[in-house]
Amino acid sequence: MAESEKEAALPPKEEFSEWYNELLWMAEIMDVRYPVKGLYVWYPFGFAIRRNTYNIIREILDNSGHQEALFPLLIPENEFMKEAEHIKGFEDEVYWVTHGGRDPLDIPLALRPTSETAIYPMYKMWIRSHADFPLKLYQIVNTFRYETKHTRPLIRLREITSFKEAHTVHATWEDAEAQVKEAIKLYTEIYRRLGVPVLRSRRPDWDKFPGADYTDAIDTIMPDGKTLQIGTVHHLGDNFARTFDIKYEAPNGEQLYAHQTCYGISERSIAATISIHGDDKGLVLPPEIAPVQVVIIPIIFKKEAEEVLAACRDMQERLKKTGIRVELDASDLRPGAKYYKWEMKGVPLRLEIGPRDLQNNVAVAVRRDTGEKEQIPLPEIETSVRSRFEAIHENLYQKAKTELESRIFECMELEEVKEKIQEGVATIPWCGNKECGLVMEDRIGAGILGIPLEQKNRRKEKCPVCGGETETRVYIARTY
Numbered sequence: 010m011a012e013s014e015k016e017a018a019l020p021p022k023e024e025f026s027e028w029y030n031e032l033l034w035m036a037e038i039m040d041v042r043y044p045v046k047g048l049y050v051w052y053p054f055g056f057a058i059r060r061n062t063y064n065i066i067r068e069i070l071d072n073s074g075h076q077e078a079l080f081p082l083l084i085p086e087n088e089f090m091k092e093a094e095h096i097k098g099f100e101d102e103v104y105w106v107t108h109g110g111r112d113p114l115d116i117p118l119a120l121r122p123t124s125e126t127a128i129y130p131m132y133k134m135w136i137r138s139h140a141d142f143p144l145k146l147y148q149i150v151n152t153f154r155y156e157t158k159h160t161r162p163l164i165r166l167r168e169i170t171s172f173k174e175a176h177t178v179h180a181t182w183e184d185a186e187a188q189v190k191e192a193i194k195l196y197t198e199i200y201r202r203l204g205v206p207v208l209r210s211r212r213p214d215w216d217k218f219p220g221a222d223y224t225d226a227i228d229t230i231m232p233d234g235k236t237l238q239i240g241t242v243h244h245l246g247d248n249f250a251r252t253f254d255i256k257y258e259a260p261n262g263e264q265l266y267a268h269q270t271c272y273g274i275s276e277r278s279i280a281a282t283i284s285i286h287g288d289d290k291g292l293v294l295p296p297e298i299a300p301v302q303v304v305i306i307p308i309i310f311k312k313e314a315e316e317v318l319a320a321c322r323d324m325q326e327r328l329k330k331t332g333i334r335v336e337l338d339a340s341d342l343r344p345g346a347k348y349y350k351w352e353m354k355g356v357p358l359r360l361e362i363g364p365r366d367l368q369n370n371v372a373v374a375v376r377r378d379t380g381e382k383e384q385i386p387l388p389e390i391e392t393s394v395r396s397r398f399e400a401i402h403e404n405l406y407q408k409a410k411t412e413l414e415s416r417i418f419e420c421m422e423l424e425e426v427k428e429k430i431q432e433g434v435a436t437i438p439w440c441g442n443k444e445c446g447l448v449m450e451d452r453i454g455a456g457i458l459g460i461p462l463e464q465k466n467r468r469k470e471k472c473p474v475c476g477g478e479t480e481t482r483v484y485i486a487r488t489y
């Protein structure tokens with residue numbers, strides 16, 4: 010895209026909503042001008058961030074006994090309508106295909122909003138005995154949800170283009186419960202690799218996934234204090250197994266219903282990474298997902314221009330050989346314009362070489378996360394760059410963790426909760442019964458996000474609604 014088109018300056022990050030929208034455009038991640046609401050276009054640079062992010066997701070799933078598969082997009086109405094709870098939860102969100110050409114279809118076909126009802130009729134045909142367990146498949150596909158709330162690129166889409174959904178099958182409820190716990194650990198690791206700290210909580214019963222026994226969720230706190238649900242893990246019990254008749258022969262010969270889980274991550278993973286690490290100058294990308302990890306900028310003066318360029322090309326080749334994604338910007342832009350462009354794109358490390366650096370046999374390394382400048386001896390360039398990547402990742406993660414922890418407020422009164430959720434997540438005691446929960450939500454004007462999966466320093470407290478004794482605190486937050 011022509012440089013000129015991007016005259017607009019990036020708003021400061023504290024104007025988060027405008028900053029976010031402008032950044033998707035100026036860093037060439039997404040073009041939101043596609044003429045269907047809730048559908049957006051991935052630019053090549055954004056698509057490279059997506060590819061690198063989903064390579065991490067695949068690596069972590071493939072190394073934990075999952076296998077990637079692929080199921081069809083269209084689901085026949087009779088299959089989709091089988092599980093009552095599931096339908097209730099999705100009937101307002103499903104897109105239907107009703108014609109093939111000019112012929113009306115005898116059975117309307119749903120565009121998958123999620124794939125339980127596409128996959129489980131196949132699981133029924135595949136599963137015979139307990140020896141088939143655990144079955145742990147996932148797919149990374151586009152799914153469609155007719156979202157009526159405000160749509161936003163990467164955050165709330167009608168076409169979820171990067172929907173990683175895992176669907177596992179087990180003999181017992183306890184085995185499925187163990188899988189839920191494993192999935193939460195895997196998701197936490199995926200987000201650590203993206204430098205994104207997370208909150209882990211059990212959703213209140215009235216907010217669980219349609220057809221599930223319970224839902225555990227991974228949330229993070231966005232710069233505007235609202236939480237973003239960036240992953241969910243559902244224990245499906247044997248609900249879907251009963252609906253789709255998924256039975257297996259137990260060791261004693263009995264025919265039993267299977268137990269299942271499913272868990273999903275979408276491009277919200279990228280929305281969170283961009284939002285949490287970005288700054289007033291644009292993207293700040295964890296090196297592992299940066300499409301360009303190093304940009305080399307030659308500082309050119311009339312004399313010695315050739316030597317400088319030759320040294321830059323040599324350094325680029327050496328870094329490329331070690332698998333580093335490196336650009337050499339030898340364009341005729343002024344150095345300042347180059348800094349602006351590559352900082353906008355979140356390139357973790359800039360290397361500058363001028364005639365004097367050449368004489369000293371060094372390059373000047375500038376970190377995108379801290380801005381600090383350091384000289385690196387040219388012979389050590391490969392190892393120095395790698396060690397800086399680790400330092401940058403660690404710094405991004407620690408900074409984000411400190412920020413998240415500073416946005417969790419232990420409250421005693423509902424009034425205090427109302428005030429604190431403007432900045433982040435409040436915790437408040439809750440006796441656990443639904444009436445009190447709904448009264449709380451009503452008085453606060455925000456939802457119970459969930460019950461923390463790990464509860465530190467538990468102590469006897471009183472439910473602020475009924476006064477009942479409880480050791481449980483819940484997260485309250487404004488959410489996306």
Ligand SMILES: Nc1ncnc2c1ncn2[C@@H]1O[C@H](COS(=O)(=O)NC(=O)[C@@H](N)CS)[C@@H](O)[C@H]1O
Pocket residue numbers: 122123124125154156163164165166167169173174175218238239240241243271272273274275276277
């Ligand atoms: N409209 C949407 N746009 C972007 N991401 C979404 C959207 N709806 C859901 N997600 C993301 O997708 C994740 C999984 O969606 S879900 O409905 O909670 N769970 C499922 O669909 C289950 N079948 C697990 S795969 C959510 O945690 C959320 O991070």
Ligand SMILES: [Zn+2]
Pocket residue numbers: 439440441442445472473474475476477
């Ligand atoms: Zn109560």
